[in-house]
Amino acid sequence: MTYVKHLKRVAGFMGLGLLLAACAPTEDMDSSLKSGYFYATSGTQAMQDEDIDNPAFIWVDIGEEMWSKVEGEAGKSCASCHGGDASSLKGVSVSYPKFNKDDGKLRALQDQINAERTERMKAKPWKWEGDQMLGMTAYIKLQSRGMPVNVAIDGKAAPFYEKGKAFFNQRRGGLNMSCKNCHVDYPGKYIRANLLSNGLPNGFPTYRLKWQKVGSLHRRFRGCNKNVRAQPYKQGSDEYTNLELYISSRANGVASEAPAVRM
Amino acid sequence: MARKPRIKVPKKAKAGDIILIKTLYSHKMETGLRKDKKTGKIIPRMIINSFACKFDGKEVFSATLYPAIAANPYFAFFAKATKSGTFDFAWTDDAGKKVSAQAKIAVS
Numbered sequence: 192m193t194y195v196k197h198l199k200r201v202a203g204f205m206g207l208g209l210l211l212a213a214c215a216p217t218e219d220m221d222s223s224l225k226s227g228y229f230y231a232t233s234g235t236q237a238m239q240d241e242d243i244d245n246p247a248f249i250w251v252d253i254g255e256e257m258w259s260k261v262e263g264e265a266g267k268s269c270a271s272c273h274g275g276d277a278s279s280l281k282g283v284s285v286s287y288p289k290f291n292k293d294d295g296k297l298r299a300l301q302d303q304i305n306a307e308r309t310e311r312m313k314a315k316p317w318k319w320e321g322d323q324m325l326g327m328t329a330y331i332k333l334q335s336r337g338m339p340v341n342v343a344i345d346g347k348a349a350p351f352y353e354k355g356k357a358f359f360n361q362r363r364g365g366l367n368m369s370c371k372n373c374h375v376d377y378p379g380k381y382i383r384a385n386l387l388s389n390g391l392p393n394g395f396p397t398y399r400l401k402w403q404k405v406g407s408l409h410r411r412f413r414g415c416n417k418n419v420r421a422q423p424y425k426q427g428s429d430e431y432t433n434l435e436l437y438i439s440s441r442a443n444g445v446a447s448e449a450p451a452v453r454m
Numbered sequence: 455m456a457r458k459p460r461i462k463v464p465k466k467a468k469a470g471d472i473i474l475i476k477t478l479y480s481h482k483m484e485t486g487l488r489k490d491k492k493t494g495k496i497i498p499r500m501i502i503n504s505f506a507c508k509f510d511g512k513e514v515f516s517a518t519l520y521p522a523i524a525a526n527p528y529f530a531f532f533a534k535a536t537k538s539g540t541f542d543f544a545w546t547d548d549a550g551k552k553v554s555a556q557a558k559i560a561v562s
Contacts (some may be wrong), residue, residue, distance in 0.1 A: 241462070241476075242460070242476075243460050243461075243476045243478055244461045244476075248460065249480050249526055252458070252480045254455045255457075255458075256457060
């Protein structure tokens with residue numbers, strides 16, 4: 192029942208994806224790309240369909256708690272500026288990573304949260320893979336659930352997009368494989384025991400059964416890089432943020448599912 | 455600090471239906487057996503020690519919890535829908551603090 196509902200929802204967004212493709216200046220947009228949800232087993236899908244069965248919501252609770260917690264010298268919390276709950280941020284997270292004109296850098300959602308913490312709240316930044324950061328990103332992204340991913344890749348973001356694209360297509364590691372070799376060439380096929388997906392980030396931060404906890408997209412990148420026996424970069428590094436922009440642009444038009452459940 | 459408990463009760467049901475109720479409350483469930491790594495002192499026990507579900511004041515499900523139960527206790531149980539009313543859920547921790555939640559059901 193819920194599966195059918197989801198199909199309808201995705202079908203709706205696929206229509207939107209086509210519309211976007213018609214007016215957006217990109218050659219890489221492919222509306223046939225599917226969310227990782229379609230590559231998941233029915234059991235994993237069922238976990239994601241019901242919020243109460245979705246373990247990621249324990250992190251959403253953490254995020255909700257941190258939202259109104261006053262920290263730092265400025266005596267502020269997120270709620271001081273953004274209001275009592277995060278619903279004011281509906282539709283914000285789907286446009287990240289985003290070019291920031293103040294420091295001329297590409298910011299992932301995590302970078303933005305930490306910038307707000309250090310600049311406005313005068314508080315300590317959170318660790319990328321800490322429970323608070325995972326919780327807050329999950330909580331903020333939850334507000335935009337169901338909305339199509341929509342990152343800008345033109346203008347100032349274009350050079351970052353190009354770098355991300357180059358990273359995606361660059362062979363690396365002992366196995367000499369690029370992201371493309373699996374996620375463009377062989378989605379739907381098995382790599383040893385694992386089913387390959389289109390490699391879309393629309394469910395992140397996601398509860399991964401293998402990790403038994405919520406993890407960031409950059410943690411997933413590290414795992415992928417290690418699997419091809421390449422030296423992984425750090426979470427929050429420029430390389431990974433650029434790559435996040437590129438694969439988010441591949442997911443443009445696909446509904447955001449964060450916080451999702453994946454294998 | 456108290457987090458919102460999460461409950462799932464069907465909004466509508468037919469009389470005589472068996473309905474599934476799911477509840478989850480985020481709690482650390484500190485066993486009282488762990489030691490603080492820095493000080494070496496035992497962290498005092500702090501768990502949810504009882505859970506109860508009442509329907510219009512009458513108990514339909516209850517449980518006593520012990521330290522062996524993992525964090526974020528999750529309960530799923532069945533109940534028979536007979537009439538419209540309100541389910542009252544209550545979690546009590548070792549400090550005696552009670553957290554409650556309500557859910558309504560319309561039975562036709």
